[in-house]
Amino acid sequence: MKFIPSVLVFTFIYALLSSCSTDEVNVAPVTESESLNNFLSEAPISFVNLNVAKVDTILVLSENFHNDSFVNESLFVGRPIKLLAFNEHIITIEFSSTNVVVSDTLGTPLQRIGRDGRGPGEFVRPTEIVTDGNFLYIYDDGLKRFSKFNADYRLIDSFDFTEMIGYQQITRMSNRFLVHLNYRASGIHAPNYEKLMNVREISNLDSVYFESMPRIVPSGMQPSAYNNAIFSINNDNKIVSAYPGLPYIFVYEDFIHTQTIVLESDAMRAISNPSLRPVAEADMDRGRVAGILRTLHLLPNGDILLSNSRALYHFRKTVNGDYELHRKYIFIKEDDGERITSLQSISTRPQNPNKLYIVGWQLWFSAEISF
Numbered sequence: 504m505k506f507i508p509s510v511l512v513f514t515f516i517y518a519l520l521s522s523c524s525t526d527e528v529n530v531a532p533v534t535e536s537e538s539l540n541n542f543l544s545e546a547p548i549s550f551v552n553l554n555v556a557k558v559d560t561i562l563v564l565s566e567n568f569h570n571d572s573f574v575n576e577s578l579f580v581g582r583p584i585k586l587l588a589f590n591e592h593i594i595t596i597e598f599s600s601t602n603v604v605v606s607d608t609l610g611t612p613l614q615r616i617g618r619d620g621r622g623p624g625e626f627v628r629p630t631e632i633v634t635d636g637n638f639l640y641i642y643d644d645g646l647k648r649f650s651k652f653n654a655d656y657r658l659i660d661s662f663d664f665t666e667m668i669g670y671q672q673i674t675r676m677s678n679r680f681l682v683h684l685n686y687r688a689s690g691i692h693a694p695n696y697e698k699l700m701n702v703r704e705i706s707n708l709d710s711v712y713f714e715s716m717p718r719i720v721p722s723g724m725q726p727s728a729y730n731n732a733i734f735s736i737n738n739d740n741k742i743v744s745a746y747p748g749l750p751y752i753f754v755y756e757d758f759i760h761t762q763t764i765v766l767e768s769d770a771m772r773a774i775s776n777p778s779l780r781p782v783a784e785a786d787m788d789r790g791r792v793a794g795i796l797r798t799l800h801l802l803p804n805g806d807i808l809l810s811n812s813r814a815l816y817h818f819r820k821t822v823n824g825d826y827e828l829h830r831k832y833i834f835i836k837e838d839d840g841e842r843i844t845s846l847q848s849i850s851t852r853p854q855n856p857n858k859l860y861i862v863g864w865q866l867w868f869s870a871e872i873s874f
Contacts, residue, residue, distance in 0.1 A: 546763050556816065570583070681708065683700075720781050815832040
């Protein structure tokens with residue numbers, strides 16, 4: 504029997520014990536969805552524990568939050584659902600309304616874009632506002648049409664686009680690409696189509712440049728509500744994406760899936776979402792999926808902002824290429840001390856990325872975060 508030096512035995516045991524640490528071994532989670540398992544195994548895994556986040560409570564001054572901003576009967580901001588910082592202004596749209604308004608950064612409405620109707624520059628149901636940095640694009644889900652405006656908010660072009668689903672958080676734009684949730688992605692039936700997210704070049708919207716985010720429950724099965732996505736893109740061709748009902752963030756560099764961030768928190772584990780195991784369509788009770796993630800926003804430097812119903816989380820890349828949780832932000836209204844919840848829409852300016860403009864609780868407000 505050969506003698507094994509004790510130092511080698513100790514080294515082996517230490518390596519074995521170290522490999523068992525969840526902090527050291529980045530093993531992809533195993534779920535009941537084969538397509539999700541394959542997706543999770545495509546790229547390295549980072550684990551981030553949200554329970555240990557350093558909390559910054561930001562007091563939002565009364566003059567920095569805005570709703571019911573009224574100038575006259577034809578110019579007002581009521582209950583915004585989405586905003587966009589563009590051209591030193593804030594553009595807002597509202598639920599089930601054609602009211603698209605340009606306000607200054609102090610919340611004063613300046614002008615309305617378009618009006619009711621189906622003609623050029625008119626709207627039936629505007630649901631998306633995006634920009635390539637130079638032009639403003641407004642998508643009307645009722646007309647299945649983009650309207651393109653210049654910096655003076657004059658209509659310069661409009662074009663039909665039937666490839667999108669017209670509810671919130673499904674369209675983003677960089678200086679070159681349009682990212683959208685394709686119209687066959689959501690819902691139960693999507694025969695022979697397995698990807699949720701499409702990327703198209705703005706200069707060539709007729710063809711798909713890149714597609715990703717697999718359907719993780721097969722067509723015709725429940726809970727199909729998992730087959731949705733949120734995402735963001737910056738001008739360096741970096742994309743972050745997620746399924747709102749699952750604690751994962753997927754990172755793409757130049758359209759290659761380079762990393763997955765697995766989010767760990769007691770609050771997320773406490774949400775009793777249905778199993779990912781596909782079940783018959785008739786079992787509709789299995790289709791109700793609570794969204795544990797709400798909004799993703801990718802900053803120009805690659806930092807990630809993620810909101811859930813209660814807070815905003817700020818992730819940044821470490822020197823070894825992983826992501827760490829930098830801060831957790833909670834927003835409190837100055838006038839009554841209530842927390843601003845349901846953060847629905849986040850926008851920033853490239854020249855001042857730590858100044859955030861946010862829709863939450865049917866109002867929009869501004870706040871500054873620390874890098």
